[in-house]
Amino acid sequence: MKRLLKNVKKLSSTGELESCELLIEGTSITKIASRITERADQMIDGKGNLLAPGFIDVHIHLREPGGEHKETIFTGTNAAAKGGYTTVCAMPNTNPVPDNTTTIQNILESIKAEAVVRVLPYAAITKKLQGKELVDIKEIAQTDIFAFTDDGVGVQTADHMLQAMREAKACNKVIVAHCEDNSIVYGGVMHDGEVSKRMQMPGIPALSESVQIARDVLLAEATGCHYHVCHVSTKESVRIIRDAKRAGIHVTAEVTPHHLLLNESAITTDDANFKMNPPLRAKEDQQALLEGLLDGTIDFIATDHAPHAKEEKERGFLEAPFGIVGLENAFSLLYTYLVQTGKITLKQLIDWLTIKPAEIFQLPYGKLDVGSVADLTLIDLKKSLTIDKETFYSKGKNTPFHQWEVTAIPVLTISEGNIVYEEDLK
Template sequence: MKILLKNARRLSSVYELEPCEILIEGNRIKQIKSAIRENADRNIDCNGNVVLPGFIDVHIHLREPGGEHKETIKTGTLAAAKGGFTTVCAMPNTNPVPDRKETLEKLVEKIKKEAKVRVLPYAAITKDLKGEELTNIDELVMAGAFAFTDDGVGIQTADFMLKAMKQAAASGKAIVAHCEDNSIVYGGVVHDGDVSNRLNLPGLPALSESVQIARDVLLAEAAGCHYHVCHVSSKESVRVIRDAKRAGIHVTAEVTPHHLLLNENNIKDQDSNYKMNPPLRAMEDQEALLEGLLDGTIDFIATDHAPHAEEEKSQGFLNAPFGIVGLETAFSLLYTYLVKTEKIKLHQLVDWLTKKPAEVFQLPYGKLDENTIADITIVNLEKELKINKETFQSKGKNTPFQDWIVSGIPVMTIVDGEIVFEGDMNG
């Protein structure tokens, strides 16, 4: 199968948009030129829209098995395709947990049958994510584990984390950490600051995140392990990661679109669509996250797409589960409120969604070059729309960005040379 993308634009080597055409043959990009005169099975007029490498999200929740009322592999990957994501990495907080060879192998088979984009599954660090017994990391690597995490809960003892890091290092895999010291969480549901006082809700201190990162970077240094920090949310965490990188420790980090675009001041009432963990923190934390992204302390962006059923999210801040959806809105929000406002450049945003996560986790994706895998996202930078959760492919409608006006809309997604999402090139 040959696909020819005509009348497109791409980012040049000097980060300007230039005309191009792309010939895809099988699952590879065969040619990228200003004009291609070759017969194809399908010619697609891109109408001047921008071709980008397919987006990569190393932190999403697909909920299946066990949470199919929230999301499934099929609906979650349809959402990814609509958002321009071609590779996603699924967290292991499912039921059953992928904490042994047989369970992970069954999940991998289910992914092959149901997924609309490429899904790389995590395996758990500890059995049942309970922090009481380590999994067999070597066995899980053989079964197809992308990396190891107990995302959703922090590893509470240094002993367990050090042992896991040593095993992961020996297997050439990363330890990916949700950092939270349970002894200083205090039942918090929002940031411990202005919002917790204003709404009279229990506050979750930023220190619960940063102290565990500080512990873990020293353990990672001792173990010789690649240690990756999930959803960084506070200025103290950024400082710790920056110092660790300067010391030569192999630590990497991600930040979410919602922590870049929102802070505690956006929470006006007890709308639990604003409830996530880590919580939206102070404005100074939000500013530190963007600064950390710009100076390389934080390596890239990941959505932490966390769908929940509407009846679960309608229970108010105290009782609703943590988490918001993000796959279908990430690029548009970031383009509209960071690139168009000139806080960042388009090429930086693209790198943080493609090249950087691929480099950190040594993935052969995130490129738009001849002879590379044909993972391509086409975006209409001019088109504007209002975010409407009722149009989401995801089962989860839990977003704080309802009715936000955005531009930079993905209109086609190609994975491994196959079109998996097709919108309106002209609209």
């Protein structure tokens, strides 16, 4: 099938908007020009909106199998499509855990049957994510898994991480790490700072993250393994990663929209929609994250989309699970509060959501070129709305951004040449 997108704009190499038309044949982009006269089976009028590569999110939670009351592959990927994402990477904290080839194969079959966008699943580093015994990395690396991680918990011993890095390096796989030293978390539920003291809540020290990153970058240097740090949240972590990169260590890192847009001062009541791990840190940490993103210390943005059931999040900070949803409004939030305020450019934002994660993980996606896979998102940069969690496609409604005003809304998402989300363009 041929689809012709007319009256759209794309970003030039210098970040300027330029008019174009684009032809899709099957799953590929076959022509990009100022005007295309070739006949097509379907013509889509883009109404002058921005056409970008489909977004890539290397850090989401789909909860299936085992947590279908929170999210499913179907609902989670529909949420991704609504947010403009065409490639998402699913974390392994499911039940059962993808720590063997049989479970991984079952998950891959469920993805094939239920997903509306591309899903690349992770495998665990340790069996059942318990940090006690390594999975068979060599055997699992032969399957279609994206990388290895115990996301949700840090790998507690240097020996386990060292062994994992050695084996991952031998298999040309990436070790992706949630960095948290449990011995200095102290049962915390929010950042150990001014707000935790005022609310008399146990705090999570910033050191619990940065000290494990410091350990791991030295292990990565010793093994030559590609080591990727999840959801960086502290200024010390940024400094360690910056120094590691300067030393030539193969370390990369991501930051979430919520850590860029919020800090601990946003928590004013016992509302667990502001409870995530790592927690919202101090204002100086928030500033360091943006600086790290701008100078290349942090490589790209990932949402850490973590849906939970409503009743779970109503338990308050002390008892509710960590995590918030993020797929459906990430672009709009970042555009509104970082691009429109002049902190970053539109081109930087698009790059951090597309080509940068693709380059880091050597994925053949995230590009708007002839011959590329037709993964596309069309964005109305002038359209505004008020975020309403009740309209989410995700089962999870746990967001700190409910009722925020945003501009720049994805209105059409195409995955491998197929329309997977479409808002009324009239």
